[in-house]
Amino acid sequence: MNLAGGEKLLLGWIGVMSGWAFLVFGYDKWQAGRKPARRVPEATLCLISALGGWPGGLLGLLLFRHKSAKATFQLKFAAALVVWLALIGVVWLALGRA
Numbered sequence: 001m002n003l004a005g006g007e008k009l010l011l012g013w014i015g016v017m018s019g020w021a022f023l024v025f026g027y028d029k030w031q032a033g034r035k036p037a038r039r040v041p042e043a044t045l046c047l048i049s050a051l052g053g054w055p056g057g058l059l060g061l062l063l064f065r066h067k068s069a070k071a072t073f074q075l076k077f078a079a080a081l082v083v084w085l086a087l088i089g090v091v092w093l094a095l096g097r098a
Helices: 005-032 042-063 071-094
Strands: none
Touching (some): 005 071
């Protein structure tokens, strides 16, 4: 596959953000079992996901079973997906791929 510089940058960004999101989800799950624990705010988890880390956040959510039963978080995470898809669409258009 022949990727232009902007596409490589986009894929790199998504990879880094996804890795970060996965680690933050894992850290928060680990902290959830500790007392007293300093937890990662849900808003931070969703922000990292919305800014490109949604695939890693989803993997963390599924693998760690973290916040998977909390309906309010599921809605926020779904909203982060919408933002993530919109950002991907904007970048895709900016790269002239549409």
